[in-house]
Amino acid sequence: MGIKCRLCKNDMSRVDGCKPFLFNAGGKKYSRIKVGAEGDFYANENIDSRCTNCGAKHGYFHHINCNCERCPICGGKLLTCVCVLFDTPK
Numbered sequence: 001m002g003i004k005c006r007l008c009k010n011d012m013s014r015v016d017g018c019k020p021f022l023f024n025a026g027g028k029k030y031s032r033i034k035v036g037a038e039g040d041f042y043a044n045e046n047i048d049s050r051c052t053n054c055g056a057k058h059g060y061f062h063h064i065n066c067n068c069e070r071c072p073i074c075g076g077k078l079l080t081c082v083c084v085l086f087d088t089p090k
Contacts, residue, residue: 007064017060025083030072032061041068
């Protein structure tokens with residue numbers, strides 16, 4: 001058994017990706033960037049690739065606290081970014 005995601009509670013090695021939720025910053029809502037989407041670290045990778053940090057598949061969301069997820073506002077690493085505040089995941 002692998003490591004469980006703190007948000008979706010799934011074994012990250014056994015699921016395609018994490019739950020979707022929105023970020024709230026300055027009164028605006030921002031969607032997370034999916035693995036392989038424009039702006040993601042893996043934007044130019046093969047569609048069969050997975051995030052090397054959290055294991056999420058191309059087209060799915062990174063798992064929470066993934067070192068490779070980008071901030072949808074500034075494009076920096078979300079893990080260390082101060083742009084967003086988390087809304088309650090739905």
